[in-house]
Amino acid sequence: MTTNGPSSTTRVGSAEVLAAALPDRKIGVGRILRLSGTGIGLILLIAIFGALRPTVFLTVGNFVNILEQISILAIIAAVQTVVMVVGDFDLSVGSTASLGGALTAVLLMAGWSIPLAVAVALIVGALVGAVNGVLVSYLKLSAFIATLATMTSVTGLAFIVTDGANIFGFTKDFLPLGQGRFLGVPVPVYVAAAVSLLIWALLRFTTIGRRWRAVGGNAEVARLSGIRVDWVRFVAFVIAGLGSALAGIILVSRLASATAQAGDSQMMLAVAAVFLGMTMSSYGGANIGGTLVGVAILGVLTNGLNIVGVNTYVQQLLTGFIIVAAVGLSRLGQDRR
Amino acid sequence: MDQELAARPSPQSGLPMLSARGISKHFDGVFAVRSADLTLERGEIHALLGENGAGKSTLVKILTGVYAPDGGAVELDGAPVEFRNVIEAQRAGVVALYQELSIVPNLSVAENIMMGENTPARAGFVNWTKLFSVAGGHLEVLNQRIPLRRLAQDLSPVQQTMVSVARALAVNARVLILDEPTASLTNLEIVDLFRTLRHLRAEGVAIVYVSHRLEEVFELCDRATIMRNGQVVATEAVADLTIDSVISKMVGRRSDEIFPPRSAHEDEVVVQVEGLTGKKVRDVSLTVRRGEILGVGGLGGSGRSELLRLISGAQRAQSGVIRLAGKDVTPSSITRALDAGIAMVPEERRSQGVILDQPIRENVILANLLSVSSSGLVSKARVRDLANRGMTDLQIHARGTGQKVGELSGGNQQKVVLAKFLARKPTFLLLDEPTRGIDVGTKSEIYLLIQQLAQEGASVLVVSSELPELLGLCHRIVLLHEGRLAGEVAAETATEEQLLTYCYGRTA
Numbered sequence: 001m002t003t004n005g006p007s008s009t010t011r012v013g014s015a016e017v018l019a020a021a022l023p024d025r026k027i028g029v030g031r032i033l034r035l036s037g038t039g040i041g042l043i044l045l046i047a048i049f050g051a052l053r054p055t056v057f058l059t060v061g062n063f064v065n066i067l068e069q070i071s072i073l074a075i076i077a078a079v080q081t082v083v084m085v086v087g088d089f090d091l092s093v094g095s096t097a098s099l100g101g102a103l104t105a106v107l108l109m110a111g112w113s114i115p116l117a118v119a120v121a122l123i124v125g126a127l128v129g130a131v132n133g134v135l136v137s138y139l140k141l142s143a144f145i146a147t148l149a150t151m152t153s154v155t156g157l158a159f160i161v162t163d164g165a166n167i168f169g170f171t172k173d174f175l176p177l178g179q180g181r182f183l184g185v186p187v188p189v190y191v192a193a194a195v196s197l198l199i200w201a202l203l204r205f206t207t208i209g210r211r212w213r214a215v216g217g218n219a220e221v222a223r224l225s226g227i228r229v230d231w232v233r234f235v236a237f238v239i240a241g242l243g244s245a246l247a248g249i250i251l252v253s254r255l256a257s258a259t260a261q262a263g264d265s266q267m268m269l270a271v272a273a274v275f276l277g278m279t280m281s282s283y284g285g286a287n288i289g290g291t292l293v294g295v296a297i298l299g300v301l302t303n304g305l306n307i308v309g310v311n312t313y314v315q316q317l318l319t320g321f322i323i324v325a326a327v328g329l330s331r332l333g334q335d336r337r
Numbered sequence: 338m339d340q341e342l343a344a345r346p347s348p349q350s351g352l353p354m355l356s357a358r359g360i361s362k363h364f365d366g367v368f369a370v371r372s373a374d375l376t377l378e379r380g381e382i383h384a385l386l387g388e389n390g391a392g393k394s395t396l397v398k399i400l401t402g403v404y405a406p407d408g409g410a411v412e413l414d415g416a417p418v419e420f421r422n423v424i425e426a427q428r429a430g431v432v433a434l435y436q437e438l439s440i441v442p443n444l445s446v447a448e449n450i451m452m453g454e455n456t457p458a459r460a461g462f463v464n465w466t467k468l469f470s471v472a473g474g475h476l477e478v479l480n481q482r483i484p485l486r487r488l489a490q491d492l493s494p495v496q497q498t499m500v501s502v503a504r505a506l507a508v509n510a511r512v513l514i515l516d517e518p519t520a521s522l523t524n525l526e527i528v529d530l531f532r533t534l535r536h537l538r539a540e541g542v543a544i545v546y547v548s549h550r551l552e553e554v555f556e557l558c559d560r561a562t563i564m565r566n567g568q569v570v571a572t573e574a575v576a577d578l579t580i581d582s583v584i585s586k587m588v589g590r591r592s593d594e595i596f597p598p599r600s601a602h603e604d605e606v607v608v609q610v611e612g613l614t615g616k617k618v619r620d621v622s623l624t625v626r627r628g629e630i631l632g633v634g635g636l637g638g639s640g641r642s643e644l645l646r647l648i649s650g651a652q653r654a655q656s657g658v659i660r661l662a663g664k665d666v667t668p669s670s671i672t673r674a675l676d677a678g679i680a681m682v683p684e685e686r687r688s689q690g691v692i693l694d695q696p697i698r699e700n701v702i703l704a705n706l707l708s709v710s711s712s713g714l715v716s717k718a719r720v721r722d723l724a725n726r727g728m729t730d731l732q733i734h735a736r737g738t739g740q741k742v743g744e745l746s747g748g749n750q751q752k753v754v755l756a757k758f759l760a761r762k763p764t765f766l767l768l769d770e771p772t773r774g775i776d777v778g779t780k781s782e783i784y785l786l787i788q789q790l791a792q793e794g795a796s797v798l799v800v801s802s803e804l805p806e807l808l809g810l811c812h813r814i815v816l817l818h819e820g821r822l823a824g825e826v827a828a829e830t831a832t833e834e835q836l837l838t839y840c841y842g843r844t845a
Binding site: 205206207208209210211213214217218220221222223224225226227228284285 | 671672674675681683689690693694695699700702703704706707713714715757
């Protein structure tokens with residue numbers, strides 16, 4: 001059964017093009033629903049709580065309230081977004097916030113000036129991020145293991161700094177940072193807006209932003225294009241540490257007290273917010289706009305359930321459901337290969 | 338499944354064990370296999386031969402249910418079969434063994450042999466006594482003394498291969514496909530493997546033997562099927578073939594109309610590579626002149642791609658110097674290489690060349706971030722200009738620079754990679770398999786482009802496993818064999834036979 005291939009046309013024939021036309025991009029209802037599903041979810045939540053308790057929930061005062069409640073989470077989620085754009089994640093953001101706040105409180109109690117105490121706490125936060133960056137980028141540990149380890153050690157540090165005590169009674173001059181208002185809006189909201197805007201601008205307008213996105217998109221392609229992948233990932237972790245410490249400092253000012261674990265719960269919520277936000281991106285990547293919607297969903301949910309009178313345990317249960325529902329729904333419309 | 342078995346003709350019916358007719362499969366509009374026929378008799382060792390990319394692996398993957406064919410039919414023992422996955426193929430007795438993929442290193446020898454559906458178990462609990470005794474039985478059939486409780490990772494390569502073969506026995510393989518089984522074996526071990534395969538042949542198993550080592554084929558196999566460009570060009574008894582006749586069938590005669598006429602290059606030597614050594618590459622020295630296109634050929638694993646990685650800074654060299662216009666530019670990183678004027682278009686387009694999820698313009702600027710920004714701020718206008726220039730110069734067919742690269746055809750994706758690196762205006766351009774998986778029209782455009790770059794004064798190094806491409810495009814060709822330079826020819830007068838001879842490490 002010898003079949004000799006035609007001599008001169010074989011090559012051309014075998015590479016025959018079947019479909020020269022570009023694949024049509026499907027802009028269907030499903031795609032739009034999928035991309036905007038999380039946003040629709042937020043509006044739905046507001047509508048439901050508004051219908052249940054219009055006089056309490058749907059007031060300007062309550063919305064300012066929600067903004068204040070989510071501002072610290074927004075800062076941490078914004079810096080977590082950077083790390084997740086690069087394709088890693090950082091489990092230590094919550095404990096770094098705790099440490100940053102605790103350190104500020106302790107230094108203030110020791111009589112340090114406010115700018116100096118805040119600066120030291122920020123530097124320590126950046127250092128925690130740098131340790132994460134070295135472990136992940138240069139020592140090639142998985143982000144999960146590296147940041148789990150720093151999370152644990154940083155919590156230990158926070159306990160050492162506070163000696164396990166609840167620290168309060170520091171100078172009143174420090175409180176406006178967390179409790180002050182400007183034009184009726186709480187100061188933390190301005191800080192959160194500024195941080196989000198800064199991260200958005202970094203991601204959108206700068207070369208480091210492009211490098212982050214490239215590394216997150218495909219690290220090998222980025223490397224072969226001459227991008228210093230290790231450095232780029234390192235910088236992302238440093239920013240995460242710095243932002244987390246800032247959030248922790250504001251938290252301490254708002255509560256007028258500090259404990260070794262005050263900020264810990266923020267980590268999971270921040271990761272959840274970024275995931276919620278990723279469902280709003282056409283390529284499934286972390287993005288700051290989506291993250292803020294995610295933060296808002298979590299904030300509205302907590303606030304609304306409080307107003308409706310659902311106890312905090314049930315709230316937690318529902319939060320988990322909502323995250324799974326949102327991320328799960330966004331998967332439905334995706335092509336399976 | 339049992340009823341089906343009963344319905345099949347008895348093994349002595351004289352029907353072939355497996356018969357595949359008219360098998361076709363294409364990817365991204367390019368045929369990988371076209372109208373291929375393959376018949377396996379029971380108790381034969383059948384070689385499947387062809388150059389890289391001839392379609393052997395695709396055909397094997399279709400037979401074992403990894404890919405669904407676009408056309409054609411497969412019959413096993415006279416009954417039509419359509420495997421939806423590897424497990425279905427395995428249940429029917431069609432098993433392929435791949436290098437290294439076939440064993441689980443952290444399980445014992447016995448567990449590896451009795452993997453998956455084969456594990457004797459009741460209610461989820463493994464029957465260890467039975468597992469060890471059955472596994473031991475299969476190794477005995479193969480005449481192998483391998484401790485059953487040893488972890489697979491602690492075995493020698495040939496022992497690992499034997500464990501894979503034993504697993505094939507455990508699932509009652511009637512068709513056994515081996516893909517380059519001797520790549521990591523010593524000569525003595527090969528003798529051992531061949532003894533085992535002959536034993537299986539005597540038991541009536543049909544064996545498909547895929548290998549680049551032609552000497553082995555002539556020693557071991559009964560018949561050979563030779564593929565070229567996705568088509569079967571011959572199936573003959575090995576006794577009727579010679580190494581030379583196999584090579585000429587693998588190569589065929591092909592049109593080179595798609596290549597632009599060769600242009601002249603200058604005499605000035607621009608690139609000097611001296612004594613470059615890496616993991617596989619050993620002491621390679623070469624020069625490229627201004628405007629010259631130098632081809633690098635060799636079999637898979639000969640160090641072709643590593644040579645490019647070493648020159649481009651993607652991999653650190655153990656020793657060796659790279660000079661550009663007399664200046665030592667031996668790169669410590671890709672960033673340095675790009676700054677020195679060396680750019681590499683990598684081998685794997687989809688995993689190394691482009692970010693599929695991101696738009697064309699984001700991809701094109703990746704190697705050019707400094708030129709589209711000032712003090713860290715990206716200029717939207719400059720990004721647009723750069724991307725538009727790339728689209729025009731390379732004739733990228735897309736809706737716009739905002740279209741995701743993953744939505745483009747392979748050829749247009751490759752043009753995006755080229756646009757990214759050409760914007761750096763490299764003096765030394767390295768191309769690894771620049772036209773793999775690309776339709777013929779775009780191939781021709783890329784050849785023309787490479788030639789234009791050379792005419793404009795760039796020195797070009799092209800690695801390709803397609804010999805006609807090297808012959809049609811390059812001025813000069815060097816061949817690598819096991820990491821060392823095995824020969825150099827002028828492309829104009831060389832033949833594919835000559836190149837292959839060097840590739841196989843045989844002296845002309």
